[in-house]
Each structure stands twice: as C-alpha cells, then as structure tokens.
Amino acid sequence: MDSDSRANFPSILQGKKILLATESWGPVNGVSRTTRSLVEYLRDNGVDLILVAPDFKGDTAKQSAQVSGERRLPGCALPYNPDLTVVYPFHLREVYRQAFEPDLIYLASPASLGFQMLLQIRQLRSPPPVLLNFQTDLSAYSEIMLPAPLDRFGVWLLATVQGFLFRTSAVRTIFYPCSAIRGYLEGAGAPADRMVKLGRGVDTTLFTPDQRDDAFRRGIAPNGEVILLCVCRIAPEKGFEFLAQVAMRLSSEKVPFKLLIVGGNRNPVVESRVQRLFDPVRRHVEFTGFLTGAALARAYASADLFLHCSVSETFGLVVLEAMASGIPVIARDQGGPSDIILHGKTGYLVPPNDLEQFTSLTRQVARDNELRGTLSVAARQFADDTTWEKINRRAAWQMADALVQTDQEAHGSRPPRPTILASAMEQFRLMFAVAIVYGMWLIAVVPLIVHGNRLLPRAWLAVRRQLIPRI
Template structure:
C-alpha cells in the first residue's frame, strides 16, 4: 500500500523542535521517512520551531507557556493563519498528534473541511494532571472526556504500544491500532561508548559502576524512586547520572544532594549517543510512559534497562531477557535489579546483547510505512462515510471560515 500516490499531510502537534523529547523524536524521524517515501507534510507547531524540517514546511502557531505547571510546554492557539495555510496546502489528510490544544484544533479543522483524520496518542495527559499537582487534578475527568471525544472524531487512532492501545480502548477511544515502535540503530549503538563521556558522567570516576537516566526531569517521571537505590548502592562505589532537564531539575538536585549523582542538562547528537553507550545500566522508574523511546535508545546502545512494569514500558522490555521490569514503588527490588546488572558482568553483557538485537528489529522506515498504511485506511474510511454531495445550486457560496 505504501507504493501508492504521494500524500499531502497536515500535521498538528503540541510539541516540536527545539524541544526534545520522545514525541518530538517520533515526529522528526517520521518526517524524515515520509520525505524519502515521497510524501509532503505541513507541520503546525507551537513555540519557536524552525521554518522547515527537511523538505517539510513548519508553520509557527501563536502560543503561550503552560505556566506555572510546566513552563517548557507551549500551548498553541487557533489563529486565522491556520485556515489560510490549510487552504493553500490542500492536504489529503490531517494527522493530529496528541489532540489536546493545538492538535485538537487540527481535529476541528479536519472536520470543518471534510478531510480524513488520523489521531495519535503519545502522552497520557489525564494521568499527568494528577502527577503534576498544583490543583491540576480537578482537570483529570474533563481532560479525559475531551481527549476521548477528539480521538473519536478520527477515522483511525494510533498508539505507540500495545499497552496504550488497551488503555485507549478502556477510556472509550474507538478505531485504535498500533503504530509500531522504532529506534535509530545507526545513531545509537554500543561502539558509541566514549572514555571522555564516561569520565563526565561519573564525575571523574570512570571505573565506577554507572546508572543512567535520560529524559525530562519532572514529577511525572517518578525519579524520586531512584533516591533510595543510589543511597543503598553508593557505598558499593556506584554512581548515577541524569541527562536532560525540565521543571523538576532544581528539586531533584536538592533531593540527590550528598549522593554521587551528576546532572548534565540536555545532551544531543553524538554526545547523547555516547552517554547512552557509556553507561552500565539504564534506570527508568516512570509509570506514565506510553512507550519509552529512551529505553529503546538505551537498548540500541547495548545497555540493559531496569524499568517500571507500567504504561508502555513492558512493550519495550522483555523481562529477564533484555532488561528487568519492577513493580512501581518497589524500590527494594529496583535496587536489587540494578545491583545485579552492575555487579554481574556476564549478566550485563547477555542482557545488553539481547537488547541490541531486539532494537535492530525495529526501523523507522518500517514504522513509517505502517503509518502510511494507516493514512490510506483513514482515507478509505472517510470516503465510505462521506455524505453524498448536494446539487450545486443548493450549496452556499459564502466564504468558508475557520481552520
């Protein structure tokens, strides 16, 4: 099906470059592959995105910071420019990534223009409202109802793990399927390990066993669950490094003060690949992941993951073969699993080799070809649902308004 005619895709997203996270990585790598497959996207994004990403044009949408809860998140606002850009682009289909604010307007825009619609579910926003605190928990029920309603206007809904497919169905989202996982096995691989990076991550103790975390530093990532393990393991010479930043960084730095822990801030490109490959084990206690791309990147780097048995993480980790799954909140078992990987070189090598082999099965090209097939399915379903056109004389000649 992916050999069909090129498509023009209007993609609305709540997050995009220069922000870096798993959703942005999924979008950018998909855009790379869509371009190589001959398709063209017009990206609507909040914040301060680049004007182009490869062959695809990016429309900067007026936005405001999600203060005070998550200042890094920019909330996109509907404007007349969106309607003008949509009219000029003539998309074949709209793809709404996490329809909450801006992407929800993309859903509305698709319906106003009678266009096929695919929506993808990447972030469990209702769960985040509870985890972020500061009064947001009252929004859990209405946000879930809003998100379910937005998704149910789409011909196809995609989730990035089988666990999230089940979760979407539980909350009433229909027409749900899987968008296969993928990882860059060329950029992330074991031979990216680097002595200088190892020295940096261990604060000058490269011989020490090293636990790594990569990602946002915020409350919903459950990173406080790593405090007890590093306190227990520090007397054994173990060190820890957090790569990334976010609204919880200052609080975490205070929490981990006095432990052998390094905070590097954001890393990207070759530095990030070196950080992954230079660690001994990746710790991932988050219970709110819809997939956990960073876990896949660690596995591609030949570094086993010890993660929470929650959300989409079990879709990534094969317990006992490519890493370990731990019951959320069970810090004693989390500590024991981390200790086992760090102290048993044969176990670490076996898990790391299996993790790398598993990652090599999941390419961005295959995942994007699957996405294009879902685009084509959305078009087919839309054609089947499209109402019979009225006679020309009965149509209104007023200018079309809206986005």
C-alpha cells in the same frame, strides 16, 4: 493486501498534500523526535507536507523568518515546562489558507492544537481523513501535576473530551503505543475498531554499542565505578524522587557507582529542585544537561545499566535507545516500558512502588559482569527489529488505506442530508464540547500560568503522594 506488497512506500501518497499538526516541534523529547522521523520519511518519499505546531521560543534556528513548509501558531508556554505551549484559539480556515487544502490530516499527540482542529473538523461537510497518534498520556500528567481534588476532575475531564473528539467520523485511525494506553482509550469511549498499535522506532545506526567511549567512561568513573544512566526531561513527573531513593540506598550499601543524568528543563526552578534531591549522594551523581546526536549516543553506549523510573510514559523511547546501545534496562512496570522490556532477558520490570526490588536488581546487575553482558546482547538484538523505517512505513500504509477508504465512500451512495433537528443537535454537542475543552484548559492550565512556580511545590507533593512508596 499481502505483507510483501507493503514492503515499500505506498505510491498513492506520492504528491498528496498532508497537513501534520504536532504539539511539540523543537524541544528534545520523544514526541518531537518521533514526529521528526515521520516528517522526514514522508518528505523523502515525495509527500507534499505542511507542518503546523505551536510557537516554540527556544527554537533559535527560527527567529527571523518562517521555515519553509512550517506554520507556527502563537500560544502561552507552560511555566513548569516552557518547552510546551498552549495554543491560543485559532480558526482552521486560517491554517488552510496559509498552508493548503490537505488530502489528509495527521495529528501527533493531540492536545491544545489537536483538540481545536478536531472540533473544527467536525463542522466540515466533507472533511479529509484524519489519523491521530496518541503519544502523551495527558491524564497521567493531570493526576500528578494538579492538586486534589482537581487531579481526579482533570482525569475525568480529559477522558470525556478525548472520547468525544476521537469518535469524530473523519478519524480513520488512532495509533496507540502500548496496551495500557489502549485500555485507557477504550475506557474513554474511543472506537476500538479504529485503534492500531504503533510503537516507536530507534536509529540503530546512531545508537549502537560501537559508540562506547572509554575515555568518556574514565572521566565519569575514574575509579572504575559502574555507570548508571538516566535520560529524560527533568520534571516532577519523571520519577526523580524514586531514583534519588535508589541512589541513596546503593550508596549506603557501599556499591561503587556513578549516576549519569542526561536531560534538562528550561525552567531553572524545576531543574534546581530535582538536583537538590540528590544532595545526600552528590559525589555519585553527574548532570550533563540536554544531549543530542553523537553526544547522546556516546552517553548511552558508555553506561553499564539504564534506570527508568518514570511511570507516566506512553512508550519510553529512551528505553529503546538504551537497548539499541547494548545497555540493559531496569524500569518500573507501568506504561510503555512494560511492552518493550523482556523481563529477565533484556532487562527487568519492577512493580511501580517496589523500591526494595528495584534497588536489589540494580545492585545485582551492577556487580555481575557476566549477567550484564548477556542482557546487553539480547537488548541490542531486540532493538535491531525496531527501526524507524519499519514504524514509519506502517504509519504511511495506514494513511494510504484512509485515502482509499475515503475515495470509495465519495464514489458510493451519498448519505442523506441531516434534518434540521439533527443539525441543531450536532451543533449543540459541538458547542458543549468546545465549552468542555476550554473549561479544561482554564482549570488545568490558567492557574499554572498565573501562579507559575508557586504551584510547583504542590506538584512535587503530588508526585511524592502518588509515585513514592512509604519507606
């Protein structure tokens, strides 16, 4: 099908029943914002969509009644990040009965919810086509959060589980956000012929240089200091120790700056631990907590330079939002930002552990107004070609292709019934996979739930060991 025919929403999806399961629906993060954009796009174009997600205790908009078109599953919130919930075991038939028999299933960032669904989909005689979007690199989180030797074991275990589940025959498309993730998926054994690169879009109407607010700037930097911005969830894996080192070096070099950190964590222990990292330069730093909508857009556009220090991002939506706001970005060259930033044109990419170069580039761009202006224009131009409309339309056409392919297979020759031995082998593999998945959650999650914040110092030591260079 030519590109012109795909310029509009695929009509085959109108009226279709789609079950969309997501691991995050409610918290302020890249996965929930990306998924919300797709949900709104599909519903606006006539799709009958039911959303399934873990229960989220922080969702004050849903306290007394179930939101229409939404099915919440109970689970246990993670102590180091209460926004994320490990879903208790459930049966797919319960979801179907309370929702509907779907024509297609879409799994956003599959983990505790998505893994269970994939395991049960494997048992269906005629499963609907499945598309999944790999948005969260769980192996990177395991490597950072778990103490040795569980960190290496966690990475291996996740790759084993993901490779097995992603080879499920019903899975038609595996969306991935960047080249680094494709390499990981191939290494895990996911089928390369089903992989499709799908980035994220950005709201170029909300995030725009027009949101710049001089009064807001004066409140942050009353003496005309350059404003450095960081936007992300406050958590050990987001590179805050690296950022604190950058801030301390800039301060020692007498660079006039203010560092605005936008984000938070519903676990006050984690948030407090991050804030204490900046005690030596506290007069340079301001924490705003979570911001959304116009307030977030104003923070982006009112800054001069965006600093991205996380190395665990599969895409890095905040990088794209900063660029749409006309703000150049300096980022560590790992994960999603490596595929977004045009080095030397819209910002700079720095080797992950090169603290000296990161600080030097920050100082250079902070002091050079003309360079900042050139980078700013190029950053906005890049973002203009990356809208949610284009990204969501690409996802919708992949769904349409999956439905057509499934329909063609249904009208073709039926595959022979498996032998008793083959059925027994498949059942054994399924039971083995179930054991692996629940063993993974037992090893990786239960200790965090049982010990809670007492494991956080270990996590921080792991972050220091893996993310901070020796200086």
